[in-house]
């Protein structure tokens with residue numbers, strides 16, 4: 471069911487001419503796409519190699535896609551992307567942006583609740599969930615996380631970003647003790663992640679994931695509303711046994727070329 475305008479907390483942020491969250495994709499996602507999918511690396515993979523390895527098509531899922539900054543980055547890198555969100559206005563903005571960029575044929579928008587989304591094991595070569603697991607209750611988030619990890623293909627990558635208890639919008643310590651400005655959309659965050667939580671999910675005994683990058687940080691946000699601070703955790707992972715040419719973000723000692 472599409473969320474009606476009246477009950478969509480993100481309608482107004484996505485309706486602005488200056489669309490909330492901007493167009494810059496999550497930096498770890500773009501870094502992975504640049505290095506592993508588009509860059510080619512020493513093994514000469516690149517998007518053509520990946521396509522061949524995956525027998526034709528590469529499919530991505532963007533959960534809580536918003537107005538599509540990550541969806542569009544994935545499409546630009548060659549993925550066929552399913553963008554899922556409750557916000558009809560967000561999905562409309564994705565379609566507008568995709569049409570303008572000539573990427574519409576690679577993008578399917580789906581108005582749905584991520585908690586109800588069916589995912590087939592190993593269905594997706596990229597799964598992105600940028601600040602959505604924190605917009606649903608903790609029990610649901612864990613179930614969606616499990617489905618996401620099962621739906622990841624052998625050569626795919628998974629990215630998740632969540633608000634943490636360090637966020638000044640959080641009602642727990644240490645965030646609640648901060649006097650830094652709080653996001654205008656903080657009311658939609660219902661599940662702040664505790665320190666290490668996302669990393670622990672990814673490294674649990676029954677997890678099939680290998681972490682490429684994990685970070686907890688504070689960051690200033692200028693992409694919507696008055697400037698404000700966020701506490702965030704980000705995780706980039708692949709399946710255990712998959713070893714793409716990932717040099718890090720930023721690469722520690724990048725190769726000098728030319």
Ligand SMILES: C[S@@+](CC[C@H](N)C(=O)[O-])C[C@H]1O[C@@H](n2cnc3c(N)ncnc32)[C@H](O)[C@@H]1O
Pocket residue numbers: 480491533534535536537538539540554555556557560582583584585599600601602605606
């Ligand atoms: C903070 S925004 C992030 C948007 C986008 N991922 C980005 O980083 O630009 C959170 C998004 O999650 C969506 N959302 C929240 N709960 C959801 C749910 N249960 N199912 C699908 N989308 C949801 C909201 O509509 C909103 O677009």
